[in-house]
Amino acid sequence: MSTSTPNVRTGGIPRGLARTGPVLFSYGFRPFFLGGALWAIAAMALWIAALTGWLDFASEYGAHHWHAHEMLFGYASAVLAGFLLTAVPNWTGRLPVSGWPLFFLFLLWAGGRVAFLASDAIGVNLAVAADMIFLPALLYICVREVVAGKKWNDLKVTAGLLALSLANACFHYEVIMGEHPDRAYRLAIAAYVGLVMVIGGRIIPSFTRNWINKQGRTDFPVPYNRFDAASIAIGIVALGLWIALPESIVTAIGAAVAAALHAMRLFRWRGWTTFSETLVAILHVAYAFVPLGFLAISLSAIGLVDPTATLHVMTIGTVAAMMVAVMTRATRGHTGRELTASTLTTISYAAIVLCAFARPAAGLLPDHAATIYAVSGILWLASFSLFVVEYAPMLVKGRRW
Template identity: 55%
Template structure:
């Protein structure tokens, strides 16, 4: 009697994402990165204020001022960006999100960079820089793989902005090692973030506003995406590129002023004044409002009428800080099953970060009060993210619900 071998059973692939075992914090990308962003926003600013007041030797041979600039742009902001992308990309592509061990490895890459740069001389400055550089290319590789696999070609422009951030980070470090103008890398990174806000904010701000207004049977809704939006983004890209390379050029004045006006009109078309009853929606308009304000401030700076650092901080603290806080709080609530309405603590955190940006802008026109204004702005920044962390950490750590309302 002959024997026939039983057909081999086909193995099912092990799915990625939405892990139901293991720590809740590793079940979805927004969880560890939003929590870390909130904590690091407080700690990094606190360390910088301590360095200014008490002479704390943060950053070692990297330099305290450079460390502060780097950690706000490439420490805090990239953590918030990673949390958003690891949550949004699966929604764009329909593929499962990264979770579990791969997520832990990616988060560890971010964390190692923060620790290495805090005291770079313990391992040597080149090694500390190499450890920090690894995170953004790794994040880009993960997200790019998902976008290509999902054939979402329109989202490649988002990946391009992330790639620009990775290049700006390497450039920033290169200037520290070999000398040069660190401000160029600084402006390049800020420009990449502002383009991300223009692209992604142009989706989420009118979309969330439209949904909120429609539920209340409001007839006048935000204008849909049109050729005007594309033109605005292209002019903004040109303006930011010119500012990055030629910060005091007359062309920068013209392009940034034009981009500021176009973005102001774009924001007006989204009808944010109708959302005053819900801070969770209104803050998106406030955050985007810092984009035209920042671009106009850059134009004034390029013309010699405003302190360049004041203009820069309208974009960093105002646009980047307020938008990331708005997205972090909304996504945390939506993905953990908490009603999509701002609590008093959440509304207070929004007010603190927006006020911090406005006070930082006042440093230029009021140089005699610079120390006091910087201290108030820094304190408000820390308070904003402390409030976010205290309110949302329990949701990120324990509440297991990963489908937004």
């Protein structure tokens, strides 16, 4: 896994691909997309086993807390790492992390998952210590690259990663102190949503414009302007209010305004024109959960929606659906495949979107909660399993430039 001889495409950015060693560790998206998807499957299967009484684990930490943690900081942090380790070199023009450094970074993430799952055997404190290494390490790498590349505008992305690292520490602290980590939940979700607002606003109109242009049309999305900046700023304020004052009328008003602005922002990207290509359309569908999430926050703040339903609208809809969308698009693009969704990919999209609608419904239909839990779990497993079936071979094999 040597990094001494990077590959360079003519006229492009040097990619730093390792010429020796496993292809899996030649580029950040490869191990982290695959590892993240596999852990999304395994963590959900373990949680279902715990709910049904088949397995007993993380009893000292709390299996319920373990589940929430591994959804927010386990699989999701891996997918985020895969994206950032691939995108940041594009933004900065610097070589990506590859070979042995990438292997050791992945080992930090995987070691955290194993240690945390084995917390009853090794002790909660040691498990927490092992888990808390990865996100700061990823943050350091991203800040180092952004600063070295003098891409100061991209520091706002590292701010989201910093918030996520702090949320992870707060989560562990609150659980160990015997408290429910509600505020840590909200901080972590806010960090992901903030990243979706910022990065989504960069890639969704860009990919949409490219696709529309390829069709020979000119009805492009509205370019980034002050409206987008204002929408992001108000969205961040609304998320801050939600973290601090989840049941305040001020939060309800702020989130309602943010919902309206982000719905308008999404409309300006003309997503309805892309529905013939689900690889592009899913980005718009996933982003639609941003205004839906803000609407859920607003209604939850005044007691009309269950707070747990609000969490799942955002964690499954905004976060997981966008991650599945980005993983499929980035994998196809960076392995030289055609940028079009297969039947399996489209089914995977449908499953995660249906899961995003199904799981929050448990709070609205408590008499059918058990059935809803089962259905949403199956949909989650189906989405990520289909991703692994189709995309694992692309991730572990050589590129096709």
